[in-house]
Amino acid sequence: MSIARDKYDLIVVGSGPAGLSGAFFCAARGRKVLLLEKEKRFGGKLPISGGARCNVTNILSADEQAHAFGRKSRFLLPALKNFPPEMTRDFFKAHGVPIEVTDGFHCFPESGRAMDLVDALCTACHEQFVQCLSGVKVQKLLLEDNKICGVNCGKENFYAENVLLACGGKSYSKWSGSDSGYELARQAGHTVTPLFPAMTGLQCTEEWVGSCAGISFENAECFIDLPGEKTHCRGELLFTHNGISAFAVLDMAGYVAELLMKHQNVPLRINLFADIPKEEWLKRFASWRQTRGKVTAGKIMNEYLPKKMIPYLVPQAETPFARYPAEAAKQLLENLAALKLHAGNTENWHKAMVTKGGVALAEVNAKTMESRLISGLYFAGELLDIDGPCGGYNIQWALSSGALCGQKCK
Numbered sequence: 374m375s376i377a378r379d380k381y382d383l384i385v386v387g388s389g390p391a392g393l394s395g396a397f398f399c400a401a402r403g404r405k406v407l408l409l410e411k412e413k414r415f416g417g418k419l420p421i422s423g424g425a426r427c428n429v430t431n432i433l434s435a436d437e438q439a440h441a442f443g444r445k446s447r448f449l450l451p452a453l454k455n456f457p458p459e460m461t462r463d464f465f466k467a468h469g470v471p472i473e474v475t476d477g478f479h480c481f482p483e484s485g486r487a488m489d490l491v492d493a494l495c496t497a498c499h500e501q502f503v504q505c506l507s508g509v510k511v512q513k514l515l516l517e518d519n520k521i522c523g524v525n526c527g528k529e530n531f532y533a534e535n536v537l538l539a540c541g542g543k544s545y546s547k548w549s550g551s552d553s554g555y556e557l558a559r560q561a562g563h564t565v566t567p568l569f570p571a572m573t574g575l576q577c578t579e580e581w582v583g584s585c586a587g588i589s590f591e592n593a594e595c596f597i598d599l600p601g602e603k604t605h606c607r608g609e610l611l612f613t614h615n616g617i618s619a620f621a622v623l624d625m626a627g628y629v630a631e632l633l634m635k636h637q638n639v640p641l642r643i644n645l646f647a648d649i650p651k652e653e654w655l656k657r658f659a660s661w662r663q664t665r666g667k668v669t670a671g672k673i674m675n676e677y678l679p680k681k682m683i684p685y686l687v688p689q690a691e692t693p694f695a696r697y698p699a700e701a702a703k704q705l706l707e708n709l710a711a712l713k714l715h716a717g718n719t720e721n722w723h724k725a726m727v728t729k730g731g732v733a734l735a736e737v738n739a740k741t742m743e744s745r746l747i748s749g750l751y752f753a754g755e756l757l758d759i760d761g762p763c764g765g766y767n768i769q770w771a772l773s774s775g776a777l778c779g780q781k782c783k
């Protein structure tokens with residue numbers, strides 16, 4: 374087959390946002406690029422991102438976005454500064470997919486269709502003559518004297534000066550997530566840090582939680598209740614058949630998974646009404662004793678909590694509020710503002726949206742995305758030991774790191 378004998382300037386492994394961006398920016402320099410995708414469809418996890426609407430980025434600057442990744446921010450800066458969030462918006466607009474800021478922060482395609490972003494990236498690649506093959510899985514890297522010279526896809530080898538691994542993470546295995554990229558990185562001698570499912574729900578050890586499945590709180594705050602621990606998340610909280618999910622826990626799930634290596638379960642403290650301070654509840658309790666003394670605690674609390682939750686959260690629910698014992702009021706306050714739950718597990722790889730951990734950053738040059746071990750081998754996107762919070766950070770990182778490699782590879 375003639376395609377296999379050609380030598381490419383760059384072979385990109387994976388067609389998610391990182392791979393498509395890398396392929397486009399390299400081909401735009403007049404280089405010969407081949408993109409290989411193991412699935413039948415292109416786009417990696419882009420088509421399913423953000424509920425198929427895709428929160429592609431946000432309004433923050435490169436510095437502010439990098440800051441959101443905590444102590445790894447220094448590694449992200451060169452890529453984010455080189456292709457910052459405003460360039461993402463400009464790029465898609467120039468390719469026929471205007472981006473809108475929906476709530477003053479998050480950015481989505483105006484059409485509301487993640488697939489439009491995939492189509493725009495694929496069209497941009499085709500216009501720059503990137504050769505794209507789907508249904509082709511890279512199985513091995515071809516290496517010679519610590520230099521990359523191509524990839525093996527089973528029966529066929531493809532040769533290139535440079536190879537970009539943009540294989541994504543292990544998460545969401547029901548779509549395209551797999552171990553494949555980590556195996557290739559290990560074959561090249563790279564360290565892969567421990568992998569944990571991140572951006573996912575938590576399973577709780579308290580069985581009662583399951584009877585409240587489907588109930589949600591608009592503005593809750595979840596804290597990890599371990600000594601010295603400051604991690605917390607705020608937003609919607611959803612009770613599921615076996616635990617809790619939604620924005621109040623998604624950003625801490627990866628860390629909880631890591632803690633579960635050391636602890637049998639992770640104690641959590643949840644403020645179900647983050648906008649009502651404890652003092653305000655105490656004032657309301659005092660006022661109800663005076664003004665609604667004959668109404669039972671359960672009936673009053675039903676104005677705040679769904680009926681299904683009353684037996685679990687309101688002690689002595691049948692007692693009229695005038696006679697509500699101080700001990701019960703104390704417990705009620707704790708259940709509302711500091712509800713104790715225990716995470717015994719996270720949801721599995723099937724449901725995790727992001728992978729925490731990956732190719733060790735110390736072995737990759739942040740200014741080019743090139744391996745420090747193998748000349749001509751590059752990395753981009755979620756395959757690296759980087760995971761951002763909810764809010765468009767992960768796709769921006771994938772696009773920016775792919776762009777940096779595409780522009781800087783030899």
Ligand SMILES: Cc1cc2nc3c(=O)[nH]c(=O)nc-3n(C[C@H](O)[C@H](O)[C@H](O)COP(=O)(O)OP(=O)(O)OC[C@H]3O[C@@H](n4cnc5c(N)ncnc54)[C@H](O)[C@@H]3O)c2cc1C
Binds near residue numbers: 410430768
């Ligand atoms: C349900 C869901 C919703 C999400 N929503 C958002 C959101 O709104 N905003 C946001 O910022 N992030 C979101 N994310 C995270 C985001 O989708 C990923 O972080 C991002 O897609 C990572 O890009 P990537 O290019 O590194 O990898 P991916 O998008 O995972 O693409 C990697 C590609 O490489 C291919 N591949 C792997 N190994 C091989 C191989 N050996 N040979 C050939 N091909 C290979 C895979 O099949 C895949 O197509 C979401 C994730 C999920 C699962």
